[in-house]
Amino acid sequence: MNAMLTQSDEQRMLVDMVDGLLVAEDHAWSNFAEQGLLAMPFATGEGGLDSSAADLSLVMGALGRADVDVPFLASAIIGSRLVRNLASPAQRLHWAPKITAGTMVLALAHAEPGQHFDAAPVGTIAEPTASGFSLTGQKTMVLGGKHATHFLVSATGPSGLNVFLVPADAAGVTMSPHWLGDGAELTLTGAELSSSNLLDGPDAAAFLAAALDHGLAGLVAGAVGAMEQLHHLTIDYLKTRKQFGVAIGSFQALQHRAVDMLIELEQARSMRDHATAALDADPAIRRRAVLAAKAYVDGAARLLGETAVQLHGAIGMTLESPAGRLFRRLSTTQMQLCDRTQCLHELSLSPASLLEEDE
Incomplete structure (x- = not known):
């Protein structure tokens, strides 16, 4: 499955490692610590890996595909970024080892x-x-x-x-x-x-805003991962579920619905990549990028999720079905940090178009 438009060899290894970890039934937080995933946000001098936003996005995508309930976004992305940027050096040296070891969540x-x-x-x-x-x-x-x-x-x-x-x-x-x-x-x-x-670094408001923007980008990456898996499950279901002696995937009307899902997924991937790339930009540009991505992906997730449930039929409404659980995950994500309505409202107040360069 496509996780990012382009990946380095190291990023492909990261995805394979996380996917392998999530295949196991034991999703203990300590396992994430042992694999170094909780050290990703911190600087190397603090025992971290100083990983990029793109690397963290890849982890969130894998978590979304696996539908695993762990606090990686809350602790390893939002919380760790605040500690890294706002805590004093002494606080970071005291707290970072506990965070990366998984004992402080x-x-x-x-x-x-x-x-x-x-x-x-x-x-x-x-x-x-x-x-x-x-x-x-x-x-x-x-x-x-x-x-x-x-x-x-x-x-x-x-x-x-x-x-x-x-x-x-x-x-x-x-x-x-x-x-x-x-x-x-x-x-x-x-x-x-x-x-x-007290995290006594300067400019708490600016660092708090940055952490929330990184959180929004992480939510988007997780949602796209869930959408990828839901699309994959739906295509498999259309190929195997039979009616009137033939696979329902042979019905042209259902093929059109599957194509609509793929279009939404590809556009959501593009918005995810745009938001991730903008995380190191000027705060105003960063904010517009993550708001636009969250607004678009929330809408795409709803359309793709509802279509997947409809194509699965009644089984898609149950939590015994992976499709049903992924649909629930996507529905929950739409209400986290900033919903579509609020994102669009804030974007409407922006003085510059998303398609224009700031002067």
Whole structure:
């Protein structure tokens, strides 16, 4: 299956390794650590691999194809990027080995009730105490929150926007997992933190925005991977399911539906690659690229998913069917970080067309 437009030998080896890992029934987080996947976002001086955004996208695509529920996006892409860019050198040296070993699992808690995809201004308050800070507020739609050992919580403090590392088992922290997916709701009621839990690098807002954009690109890559697998399963089903003594794939009307699925998939791949390539660009260009990709892929995923379910028939509606589970995964992804409506709204406010160069 096509994972990216072009791949180096090393990237093909990475995909083969991840695919092989995901074939096994045991998807333990420790296995991801042992294979070095959790070290990918960190610099080599911190025990990491300093992997590119394209490499991380390949991992997300493999996870999407395998429909595996692990917090790679939340911890290894969004959370690790925040720690790498916003934490002090001493904090990184202390936390990075735990993250890469899989014993510290991160989840960003930023969105808030009533704001969801645009948590600005941040209503969670960080009040100074004798030993550090006390956090009070509520966070919603915390991606990967069900698996987290530590939350990266955005809060408004005396100096403005800050990000804190909050242990999931700290007093005053209540996590309520969603019934579908790996998300959660988070309530902080006077959660006491040491001053060492404040990520004290400069410009928290800029690094938070960058981490969220990388998260959107990761979501897109995972969705495209799920779409690839769903398309593959549907084509196989059309070739093997028989009606009136012939394979239903011989019916021209169903062939046309399969072609429509392929067109959506190929366009989604292009948008994924465009977003991934833009992650190192100017923040405004990066933001438009990931928003456009998420908006397009959300729509394509819905069309491809609904078509796949229709072509599978009743079995496609069940969670016993891989097609049904992939359809559920794609439906959940459409509501994560930024839905299609919000993406299009934010794009409409952009001062420049996506097809024009910034001056």
